[in-house]
Amino acid sequence: MAKNKKGNTEDTVRSLISPTAEKLGLRIWDVRFVKEGSEHYLRIAIDKDGGISIDDCERMSRAIDPILDEADPISVGYFLEVSSPGLGRQLTRPEHFSAMLGEQVRIHTIRPIDGQRDFTGVLCSYDGGVEIDCEGEKRRFEKSEISTVKLNDDSDLF
Numbered sequence: 001m002a003k004n005k006k007g008n009t010e011d012t013v014r015s016l017i018s019p020t021a022e023k024l025g026l027r028i029w030d031v032r033f034v035k036e037g038s039e040h041y042l043r044i045a046i047d048k049d050g051g052i053s054i055d056d057c058e059r060m061s062r063a064i065d066p067i068l069d070e071a072d073p074i075s076v077g078y079f080l081e082v083s084s085p086g087l088g089r090q091l092t093r094p095e096h097f098s099a100m101l102g103e104q105v106r107i108h109t110i111r112p113i114d115g116q117r118d119f120t121g122v123l124c125s126y127d128g129g130v131e132i133d134c135e136g137e138k139r140r141f142e143k144s145e146i147s148t149v150k151l152n153d154d155s156d157l158f
Helices: 006-023 054-071 094-099
Strands: 027-036 039-047 079-083 104-113 116-126 130-134 137-141 146-151
Touching (some): 006 039, 006 054, 054 079, 094 116
Antiparallel strands (some): 104 146, 116 130
């Protein structure tokens, strides 16, 4: 298999492992291939209704390791990490937004809007842009304005 650039590597890995995740009753939440210092990491976040256990992570890791070894989509040595998306998970894909409609989210904008960059509200819709309900006031943010959108399920921890 031809070696791919970072973004394509993540897409390739997702397509290689998605059928296995489905067989295990899991969903792929995110795939990230990152370099930290001199090391490379392939980080796969999995999810399922009711939450993820360490056993789920272990089963997924063991199941996809031979698939990744055979397909060899990454040309450098790397560490494989399989985990839950955790609290405050980032919403990046259309299916993330669809799954989280009606939930509290935090939006961090690239530049200040009306003097602020952080907005919290209930996710109302996603069509490339994001609409949230901020205490009865609907606010819409275009994709080009947004730095991050995260699930606001960890606010009581701060």
